[in-house]
Amino acid sequence: MRNYLIRRLGEMAVLLLLISALVFVILSFVPGGPFDLLIFSNPRITAAEIKRLNEAFGFDKPLYIRYFQWLVDVAGGHWGTSWGIAYGRPVTEVILARLNNTLILMGAATLVSVIIALPIGIYSAIRQYSWADYFVTSLSFFGMSMPTFWFGIMLIVIFAVGLGWFPTGGVSTYGLEGDILDRIRHLALPVTVLSLFNVATWSRFVRSSMLEVLRQDYMRTARAKGLRENVVIIKHGLRNSLIPVMTMLALEIPGLFSGAIITETVFSYPGMGRLFWDGVMAADWPVVQGLVMITAFLVIACNLVADVAYAVVDPRIRYD
Amino acid sequence: MTADSRAVGATEELDLPEMGQWALVWRRFSRHRLAYLGLIVLVFFVVLSFGAPWLAPYPYDKINMNDNYSLPSAKYFLGTDELGRDIFSRLLYAGRISISVALVSTLLSSLVGIIVGAAAAYWRGVTDMILMRLTDVMLSMPTLPLLLVFSKMLREYPTLKDTFGDYLSVFVLVTILTLFGWMYPARLVYSSVLSLRETEFTEAARALGSSGWRILFSHLIPNSMAPVIVISTLGFGQRVVLEATLSFLGLGVNPPVPSWGNMLSQAYAYMLRNPWLAVYPGLFIFFTVLAINFLGDALRDALDPRLKV
Numbered sequence: 001m002r003n004y005l006i007r008r009l010g011e012m013a014v015l016l017l018l019i020s021a022l023v024f025v026i027l028s029f030v031p032g033g034p035f036d037l038l039i040f041s042n043p044r045i046t047a048a049e050i051k052r053l054n055e056a057f058g059f060d061k062p063l064y065i066r067y068f069q070w071l072v073d074v075a076g077g078h079w080g081t082s083w084g085i086a087y088g089r090p091v092t093e094v095i096l097a098r099l100n101n102t103l104i105l106m107g108a109a110t111l112v113s114v115i116i117a118l119p120i121g122i123y124s125a126i127r128q129y130s131w132a133d134y135f136v137t138s139l140s141f142f143g144m145s146m147p148t149f150w151f152g153i154m155l156i157v158i159f160a161v162g163l164g165w166f167p168t169g170g171v172s173t174y175g176l177e178g179d180i181l182d183r184i185r186h187l188a189l190p191v192t193v194l195s196l197f198n199v200a201t202w203s204r205f206v207r208s209s210m211l212e213v214l215r216q217d218y219m220r221t222a223r224a225k226g227l228r229e230n231v232v233i234i235k236h237g238l239r240n241s242l243i244p245v246m247t248m249l250a251l252e253i254p255g256l257f258s259g260a261i262i263t264e265t266v267f268s269y270p271g272m273g274r275l276f277w278d279g280v281m282a283a284d285w286p287v288v289q290g291l292v293m294i295t296a297f298l299v300i301a302c303n304l305v306a307d308v309a310y311a312v313v314d315p316r317i318r319y320d
Numbered sequence: 321m322t323a324d325s326r327a328v329g330a331t332e333e334l335d336l337p338e339m340g341q342w343a344l345v346w347r348r349f350s351r352h353r354l355a356y357l358g359l360i361v362l363v364f365f366v367v368l369s370f371g372a373p374w375l376a377p378y379p380y381d382k383i384n385m386n387d388n389y390s391l392p393s394a395k396y397f398l399g400t401d402e403l404g405r406d407i408f409s410r411l412l413y414a415g416r417i418s419i420s421v422a423l424v425s426t427l428l429s430s431l432v433g434i435i436v437g438a439a440a441a442y443w444r445g446v447t448d449m450i451l452m453r454l455t456d457v458m459l460s461m462p463t464l465p466l467l468l469v470f471s472k473m474l475r476e477y478p479t480l481k482d483t484f485g486d487y488l489s490v491f492v493l494v495t496i497l498t499l500f501g502w503m504y505p506a507r508l509v510y511s512s513v514l515s516l517r518e519t520e521f522t523e524a525a526r527a528l529g530s531s532g533w534r535i536l537f538s539h540l541i542p543n544s545m546a547p548v549i550v551i552s553t554l555g556f557g558q559r560v561v562l563e564a565t566l567s568f569l570g571l572g573v574n575p576p577v578p579s580w581g582n583m584l585s586q587a588y589a590y591m592l593r594n595p596w597l598a599v600y601p602g603l604f605i606f607f608t609v610l611a612i613n614f615l616g617d618a619l620r621d622a623l624d625p626r627l628k629v
Contacts, residue, residue: 292462
């Protein structure tokens, strides 16, 4: 296990380096640079002045030197300076300011999804081919076939514009920043959007994982021992079926960030997803690079956590 | 049931004509009623979209400011948008782009995936190591953020701009969807070819003197197509959604070329004025993708009941 962990951590570092280099190179090919805003706001600036600025900040150096410089900076905790959306502010500060909002949104959505997906997945497995099972199956097909952002727009049209029950977007009403209820009202629609897709896929997963367990021999043994059906299902069935579910959840966490890009954009919710989209549109590469690295780190780390958790929960699995 | 009728049933079964693999597949497929429905709906949308030049009552870019935001009427079947363009006509032309983008990028992804997976599994050694490590690296990358970044990069490229003009965004979208889509079929083909190359019929082919290429193309690849067909069908549906999502974010298909995604993107801006604008394109996407998903589900059962993709 120890050797396995060391090898995986090494691979992780290499992969992150690769991704960072790839993104750095790609971004450097896109027209647009650190002084775009300056040029835009001051039409009389001359090419010679831009050139001098580029030289002063080292933007004229060859690509690999700039990349190396970036690596050294990151190692020292300095992720560069935003040159678009938050002009002149450090990238870490810009991202951290949004981190909280995204964590709240993601946490709420994950919680709601698990609370809904788990029972309906279990129920439709126990009552396979009942009308409830068919209902869950069709619901999951609906959820998977719908573009999430369109579902969001529909919710805004119906519940925010039409009925006026919820705000159309944002995190809080002006003047009610500390109010918990106000916060929840703002979260309701985006959380619904994120949960729909999660519930659709996760309940299917719980269902098939549960079905797999239900036909095992030890389930028959448990029933033969005379245990009550509830105990059989929950203690022998559910606990075993949760192992693959846990792994799936760990692998889904980074996917939440993609969901955040879409949902936060639809609901103008100031989180990391919205920040990423704003950053790409404004060609603010230091911010974009930072966010890509955080997401990539999440993806890779969650992969590792999923694999290790698997071995911890299920003693039959060993890594050497 | 009497012993007699059972005997008759048994002989009937024996008398069944020999069925080819595809006949069997079709039989299993046609048992799915939802898949039938899905096929019909999909064909309906495809015919509607690709028949746009003949079926649409107006050109997709015909602006008529006197009639903007009109409600459904005899003149405008589904009403008009903020510029007075006929929504129904736009939906048909948009469907042509959305479906083509998804279809072409799915086919290209499958093609690249099959080549990569088969090459790695057949030649093993260094080829295997390089190709499959690359596949793993690509699989562990955050897809949506990188799709957005790549899209932004490619669409700013001056030479591409000159070559493709208005259709630059379409070309970029197909390219990036292929770039981030080939790994799934590659993995499937890889594991399938890896086990197939050890089978007796491959050895028989080799003993008969078939060349490596012949074995690869007439035995190994055709026999590993089933999971690829399933995953490509489901991938086709996902790409329709992805096109819409990227276009909504402004980095997919851009106006003046209409697509379901960018119609939604424009509708979002005029949501308060006329919410109906946002309803139609979404419904078109929803029903198309739902039909494709039903189809993919049935194909999975029909091609290989044991398959879990």
